[in-house]
Amino acid sequence: MKKIFILLFVIASVGISFSQSQKFFDAPFGGGGGFTPSFYFTNFNAINSKLTENNFPEFSDKGIFTTGGGGYIYIGFIKYLRIGGLGFGGMVSNSFSNSSANYQVDYSIGGGGVTIEYTLPFVKDFGVSLGAVIGASSLTMEIFQNSQSNNWDNIFSISSGNNLLRISRTSWMLSPTLNIDYPIFRFIALRLGAGYHFTFGGECKANNNQAISNVPDNLNSKSFFIQLGIFGGFFSF
Known part of the structure; x- marks a missing residue:
């Protein structure tokens, strides 16, 4: 994770060193929106410990790929400041069977919020922005137990072997960010x-909003993430 941050700062530093002085405006101008796939290095420790206790396969530490969108606009009356918003969501899943049933465990994260960013004024021709996302996020885990032989006559019965456990948590979100936006043309940026x-905050709930006690502190969606994106709009850095 630290290496990725260092790489981003190196890229920004190189851009500062080799940037050109020609600009259409005396401050970044414009805005746009588009597709923002991301990768969250999620901590599955709390979930995996319970899965192992029940002889379920663990989630790997490869994290979660999310898709979403976002956008921003420079507000003009405060130079270099832009505001916008974004949303994201993604899921990983494990499926397995034993002699009596088929199982599937889904783990998903999602969220959205307002973005506030300041574009560094000494970088020319592309934008290097420091900021934050303020909003709400959620995590959800669902465990499905399905009978290997479903029959309409008993599918509503408790003895059918079909069960669902759903655990969810919604929290406030604050995400400091570093973004580098490079315009390919005036109307497309990467x-x-x-x-x-x-x-921050938020209580874990089971199924139809039932309280859960003794929830471990590390059952949350805190994680480092990297993001790519392609935006359409008007961009002048």
Whole structure:
């Protein structure tokens, strides 16, 4: 994770060293929106410990790929400041069977919020912006137990062997970010970014909003993430 941050800062430093002085405006101008796939290095420790206790396969530490979108606009009356918003969501899943049933475990994260960013004024021709996302995020785990032989006559019965456990948590979100936006043309820009997804508060609930006690502190969606993006709009850095 630290290496990725260092790489981003190196890219920004190189851009500062070799940037050109020609600009259409005396400050970044314009805005746009588009597609922002991301990768969250999620901590599955709390979930995996319970899965192992029940002889379920663990989630790997490869994280979660998310898709989403976002956009921003420079507000003009405060130079270099831009505001916008974004949303994201993604899921990983494990399926397995034993002699009596088929199982599937889904783990998903999602969220959205307002973005506030400041574009560094000494970088020319592309944007290097420091900022934050403020909003809400959620994590959800669902465990499906399915009978290997379903029959309409007993599928509503408790003895059918079909069960669902759903655990969810919604929290406030604050994510400091570093984004580099490079315009290919005046109307298309590419993004490389990174940040850390902090969460605050929120109670875990089971199924239809039932309280859960003794929830471990590390059952949350806090994680480092990297982001790519392609935006359409108007961009003048």
